[in-house]
Amino acid sequence: MNFLRLPDPLLSILFEDDDIIAIDKCYGFNAHTNDSKIEHSTAIQDGLIEIFEKQLNRKLHIIHRLDQTTTGVMIFGKSVQSAKKYAEYFFNRQVFKTYWFITKSKSKKDSFYIDKTIIHKGKELEASTDLVFSKKRSHFELWIAKPHTGRNHQIRIHAKQAEIPILGDSLYEGAGYPFLCLHNRSIEFPNGTIIESKPPIYFENLEILEDSQLARVFFEWDRRMRLFSNADRHQCFRLANVLDEKNKLDYSIDKYGDILVLNWFKDNWDQEKLKRFTRLSEIYNKPLVINLNGANKQQLCINIKIPSIENEAREGNIQFALTLNEKIIPTVHLNQRLQRNWILKNTDAKNVLILFAGYSSAALSSVSGNANQVTIVENNQKQLKIAKINFDLNALDTRNTKFLCRDSPHFIEQSVSKNIKYDLIICDIPSFYRREKSVFKIENDLTDFLNNCVQCLSPNGEILFSTIAENIRIGDIHTILTTIQKKNPRIKLGVNCILPSLDFELPNETAQLKSFLITTVRISTLTRS
Template sequence: MRTLTLKKRASQAARAGRLLLKEQDFVKPPHFEEGDLVQVQDQAGDFLALAYLARQNKGIGWIYSYDRQTKWGQDFFQEVFQVAKDKRQGLFHDDLTTAFRVFNGEGDGLGGLTVDYYAGYLLLQWYSLGIYQNQAAIIEALKTVYPEAIAMEGKNRFKSQAVPHKNERLWGQATDQAIMIKENGINYVTRLADGWMTGIFLDQRLVRDYLMSRLALGKRVLNTFSYTGAFSLAAAMGGALSTTSVDLANRTKELTAEQFAANGIDLGDSHKVYVMDTFDYFAYAKRHDLTYDVIVMDPPSFARNGKQIFKVTEQYPQLVHDALEILSPGGYLICSTNAANYSPKAFQADINQGAKADGHQIKLVESFQLPDDFPVPPLSPESGYLKVKVYQKQK
């Protein structure tokens, strides 16, 4: 096994628990094959950790053990999966929630791989060819730790000519059918093999619960960038007077109707869906004197609408400004982003900028980050990507 040397700051970060390795962390940037196993040391030659190297959007490798005796392979995978499962026993015993993350990459000790649990089905997401090459051993380890598993589906979130497909059935029965899960007592329809997304973003569980239990009752709720309408459904189940869902995707109305129907609710005058651009809807609502008591904004990091390009780090101030124009006095604005490159400081500054443009005043009433089943290791801002702020409009 080769030994590579880390620079002083990277060595300090590694000792403090940071697992991600970037090219600039090394004294001499390494040449490597995907999945190479290496030792890393500090500039004094002292052993730091064992790591595997693989190119991904965050960096070029991950520390996987601080014990030089650790053997990479199925037994190691089984151990980290079991430890992660044991930490989530509270969720496994919660009859009201049957979908959550059971392995969060570096937060659970092995970067480049996440595993989600969907009512007995496991969804694996691979972020590099280096970890994907261990697929057989990882599947066997998961079968041991999850004997109750019905099937495993994979999503390949890396580019490689060797693995051209993005969805892959890994083990068990076919996963192309709809899977009904529960979250906070609400039914959601999910599809594990339907593109990149499944029908629900599991990292927003606490925010949906807050909307349902604390904000929705008797309120008119606008859910922008609504996807399958999960926030809208949470609001409806919390007693919202009405919900309006807005998204550009052509399937939005069909998918939202499906989610509502799974809970015995029909779309109608009280629950509307608009297939259109959010900025266009804000303008439409303003022209027609429509106002809302709660507005949810959870935009994608990047999106394309014809020739128009949306970048969350550039256009959040305008979103906040336009939303506040149609938010009733005393109403609540839920601002969310999952952009890892959008720092909490910049996010806060952009919200303030949007609010001040027309002299609006807002008060922060609640904040959310990733829930406990999405643990983040120390000194790893790239991994703590979710930022949610809830504001009340003062004027």
């Protein structure tokens, strides 16, 4: 099984010239793949250089590194020669670097010059750093660090030696906090190139840090916005994805154009949380919709009047309705954002079947991608009506689009019996649902369902399927496809596990959405040796 990272049209670059690209590194990413962990993981541990190489479809070269927990400016070379040139700038100490960090310790002075060696891999290395006080609010102080050398963990070690350890840096005696607060603010090269990165909002507004749960929300927000800083304001993506059983937190925040949608999944909502998220809405000046999904379901609206909301939530140029029956109801699921972009780029002149279509967002991408024929199958009449609203919103021609209120497993069975073929079959398969005379359960029925899909593919056809079913794992899909392969000896199956978009899970986190691209090749068309 291959692991596939789909291109992300929102992924942003901070700076680029003929020699280098600079990215605004977000928290939680390594500079490159940690090879030592690959064999012990079920997912590819992509580092930032691998992510951007796949995005840009070109080779990049490491020039310098930032710790996984450091944010800000990071540089890659576009060629071996440019990487060597800029690496020499660092080696010859011709690069002026400015970092910001936060401490909870009360400083004894307003500046320090630390000139103490650092031991790394058994070697004693000279290291020096200037530390300058910037400002103080409540229990927190903001400091500026200017390292004159580039040793591993240099600023963190020297901050500890100055008795102002970095907030959240448990390794070097920093005060406990959900995350470490160190940011690479700017880099200046001797050729005159200066690259700057805006710090997280809690570096500029230290009061936010007094409420660690509120700061956690801003931290999650910052991680996504560094990835997608160049996205226009109408685009949609996830801003926070928090599952923390220890603190009884389970929520997400999605950005739909200018509107924020908070989905809260626990039964512990209270006035303190309302106050916290209202402050988030006020600081960013964004309308906030709160969906409480516990026992008492309700929708709260902060700084928003529903009748005045315009449908300006977009994915690329595709528009989605937001308001239905006086409620904010986004009609697109963001966890398949990259899959829809792939559909848009890969459906030209194809005959596409969409099963378990839901709001039919995949159909919008298919028609926008100039598919020859699109068949939408969904057994929920209300969702089909919403699909038609979105088609009207985008002024799409539906003459070659069929909207069918049918049972998806039954429809694909009929397609097999009628020998109907499709170039691409797309399906978002539920864990279970009640059929007319039975119950569909993914653990029992997935093999037959996918086998029917395979039999309905035209030569070299493909299946794009996804599920959030917790009881289906990557290994299960491999077993199922092995079984299907034996049933269809004249078709060679290939499977690609699609990695989650970076606004959902980090490369080392388990993805909630399991998504796969299944390819087929007829044996008769294979080159024989």
